[in-house]
Amino acid sequence: MNTLLSRANTIFAFTLSILAALTFLCFLTTVSLDTKKEVKITTIKHSVRHTYTQYGENADLGAFYFDLQANLDPLFNWNTKQLFIYLTAEYETSKNKLNQVVIWDKIIKRTSNANLNFNRIQPKYPFFDDGHGLKNNQNITLTLSWNIVPNAGLLPRVYGNGKDTFGFPSEYTTHRI
Amino acid sequence: MGFLDSIPTHMDYTGQKLAEQIFQAIIMLFGVVGFVWGYVCEQFVQTVYILGAGFVLSCILTLPPWPMYRRNPVAWQKPQQQATIAPPAETTTQSARKSGKRKDKSR
Numbered sequence: 001m002n003t004l005l006s007r008a009n010t011i012f013a014f015t016l017s018i019l020a021a022l023t024f025l026c027f028l029t030t031v032s033l034d035t036k037k038e039v040k041i042t043t044i045k046h047s048v049r050h051t052y053t054q055y056g057e058n059a060d061l062g063a064f065y066f067d068l069q070a071n072l073d074p075l076f077n078w079n080t081k082q083l084f085i086y087l088t089a090e091y092e093t094s095k096n097k098l099n100q101v102v103i104w105d106k107i108i109k110r111t112s113n114a115n116l117n118f119n120r121i122q123p124k125y126p127f128f129d130d131g132h133g134l135k136n137n138q139n140i141t142l143t144l145s146w147n148i149v150p151n152a153g154l155l156p157r158v159y160g161n162g163k164d165t166f167g168f169p170s171e172y173t174t175h176r177i
Numbered sequence: 178m179g180f181l182d183s184i185p186t187h188m189d190y191t192g193q194k195l196a197e198q199i200f201q202a203i204i205m206l207f208g209v210v211g212f213v214w215g216y217v218c219e220q221f222v223q224t225v226y227i228l229g230a231g232f233v234l235s236c237i238l239t240l241p242p243w244p245m246y247r248r249n250p251v252a253w254q255k256p257q258q259q260a261t262i263a264p265p266a267e268t269t270t271q272s273a274r275k276s277g278k279r280k281d282k283s284r
Contacts, residue, residue, distance in 0.1 A: 001188070001193040001196060001197060002187065002188065002193060003186055003187075004186040004240055004241075007196065007239060007240055008236070008240060010197070010200075011200050011204070011232065011235055011236060011239065011240070012232070014200065014201060014204055015204055015228065015229075015231070015232045018204055018205065018208045018228060019208075019225065019228055021208075022208055022211070022212050022224055022228065023221075025212065026212075026215070026221055026224070029216065076219075077219055078215055078216060078219040078220055078221045079221065151221050
């Protein structure tokens with residue numbers, strides 16, 4: 001503390017310690033908040049097409065449109081940077097007990113509207129099955145999940161309350177989808 | 178470096194203690210206020226800004242050696258005249274110098 005530089009160093013180190021403590025306190029104020037929210041998903045115009053993967057194997061390609069309603073505004077607090085939301089299709093085939101395919105996702109930033117109301121959205125990513133597991137599969141479940149990206153603390157993965165279950169037709173479509 | 182060395186940066190011991198107490202109080206106060214304000218307006222960046230303001234303010238108040246930190250200068254002894262330390266006749270020159278020093282401190 002007897003020279004200018006040692007004083008500057010002490011003040012800076014003390015400020016950083018306080019900042020670290022405040023960041024941890026900020027995490028503590030948000031750690032116990034409820035992160036589950038209601039989600040409403042509906043799908044229309046299901047179709048399935050026979051195609052091949054890039055390795056030449058048989059594959060089913062599913063297609064549909066979906067509507068999505070969810071109010072995720074309450075998930076934003078002072079410890080939230082952004083939300084990463086993604087739509088997962090889960091189904092069972094004779095090959096695999098559980099298949100999970102992420103078919104759509106979106107980043108919601110702090111400044112944007114998180115009261116979601118999407119209509120007639122096409123999945124962003126192709127819905128492939130590595131075989132013939134989509135044709136006539138009557139139990140495909142869509143769920144919305146989200147990661148809450150914090151300033152400090154945990155990166156929770158949350159499953160939304162609410163899902164949609166639908167089936168694919170028993171005939172391949174010949175149309176381009 | 179001659180110019181830089183000529184700038185006085187020295188604080189006395191009491192002043193150093195005072196400076197430390199002042200910057201700790203300022204930064205903690207700004208931290209608490211910033212935490213509350215950031216919580217109210219749900220922006221953690223506001224907390225960081227307010228803490229940064231506290232950092233700048235305590236730099237201004239405690240980095241330069243303001244006169245308030247130089248009020249209790251250390252009282253140094255006057256330089257002793259060589260003639261006042263008269264070596265006693267029966268001891269060696271070295272031990273005489275030592276005993277002379279001890280006498281200075283106890284005074």
